[in-house]
Amino acid sequence: MDEAPPPLDPREEFFELVSSVRALVGFHEMTGAWGLPLHGPGGPSVVEEAPAAQAPVMPTTPTPSAPEQGRSYAAAPGPGRAFVAPTFAMPQAPVAAPVQQASPARAPSLRAEMLTPEARVERLHLLQAEVAGCTRCGLSVTRTNTVFARGNPLSDLCFVGEGPGFDEDLSGEPFVGPAGQLLDKMIVAMGYRRDEVYICNIVKCRPPENRKPDPDEMEACRGYLVTQLELVRPKFIVALGATAIQGLLGTTEGITRLRGKWKMYKGVPVMPTFHPAYLLRQPTAKRDTWTDLQEVMARLGKKPPVRA
Ligand code: SF4
Numbered sequence: 001m002d003e004a005p006p007p008l009d010p011r012e013e014f015f016e017l018v019s020s021v022r023a024l025v026g027f028h029e030m031t032g033a034w035g036l037p038l039h040g041p042g043g044p045s046v047v048e049e050a051p052a053a054q055a056p057v058m059p060t061t062p063t064p065s066a067p068e069q070g071r072s073y074a075a076a077p078g079p080g081r082a083f084v085a086p087t088f089a090m091p092q093a094p095v096a097a098p099v100q101q102a103s104p105a106r107a108p109s110l111r112a113e114m115l116t117p118e119a120r121v122e123r124l125h126l127l128q129a130e131v132a133g134c135t136r137c138g139l140s141v142t143r144t145n146t147v148f149a150r151g152n153p154l155s156d157l158c159f160v161g162e163g164p165g166f167d168e169d170l171s172g173e174p175f176v177g178p179a180g181q182l183l184d185k186m187i188v189a190m191g192y193r194r195d196e197v198y199i200c201n202i203v204k205c206r207p208p209e210n211r212k213p214d215p216d217e218m219e220a221c222r223g224y225l226v227t228q229l230e231l232v233r234p235k236f237i238v239a240l241g242a243t244a245i246q247g248l249l250g251t252t253e254g255i256t257r258l259r260g261k262w263k264m265y266k267g268v269p270v271m272p273t274f275h276p277a278y279l280l281r282q283p284t285a286k287r288d289t290w291t292d293l294q295e296v297m298a299r300l301g302k303k304p305p306v307r308a
Pocket of ligand 1: 131134135136137138139140146203204205217220221
């Protein structure tokens with residue numbers, strides 16, 4: 001006759017119960033089914049970090065008098081993409097006195113690979129709203145607008161630059177000045193439309209006088225970029241300039257040594273190359289940059305457009 005199983009240790013029973021509840025809560029949090037106020041070691045999630053007072057009401061149609069600030073996501077899905085990202089004006093929260101945070105912006109504890117494309121774009125909107133009210137570093141004092149991103153948030157290809165310049169600070173869009181116009185030409189030369197790729201920066205506010213962002217400013221802003229890239233899920237990243245590759249990988253090596261050599265960021269191949277602003281000053285470096293971009297095109301199976 002079988003012996004009756006020994007009674008379960010109450011402590012084991014308790015641990016089993018706790019781990020079951022944790023697994024269930026984690027699943028619902030990851031799939032976005034619940035908005036539970038969970039705060040893991042990485043801090044609150046994107047949804048939780050968008051405070052009601054700062055989260056703007058997203059208009060279904062742009063209000064003519066509303067300032068065109070922080071706009072992004074020109075709807076330009078790539079071939080085969082069913083989802084069309086909305087374009088809308090994102091009102092900015094008023095800039096408050098800077099509050100130096102003890103900890104940097106943190107990535108949310110979400111599993112972006114489990115989200116639908118629509119949910120990823122929605123979370124990007126929430127993140128953009130959070131960035132619009134951010135005062136985590138001193139750049140919030142001198143900025144006119146935060147600059148979140150432009151292009152297709154579901155693109156396979158993402159360009160990461162350093163930070164907004166004069167024109168970007170005024171418009172709220174990245175890469176719209178002379179360097180941006182050159183970047184657009186590079187993108188077209190690669191066989192993409194301007195808005196078919198995703199473009200963002202290491203820091204979301206303009207450093208005064210277009211100086212390089214300080215390490216503490218880059219660190220304060222890092223969580224936003226980490227989350228942004230988790231949600232966009234590009235297959236390839238092009239890092240534009242030394243600051244971009246430094247912000248992504250933490251390396252201090254110069255771009256001249258790094259360019260043209262594949263690196264990895266959280267499992268995503270990264271191609272470092274020169275920043276378009278540098279190419280405006282050093283046009284002879286365009287040839288190397290084109291070589292780097294051709295490496296990316298080869299991996300993506302892209303060919304330059306045939307000229308008429
Ligand atoms: Fe916040 Fe980044 Fe702007 Fe600093 S640069 S205020 S961390 S959004």
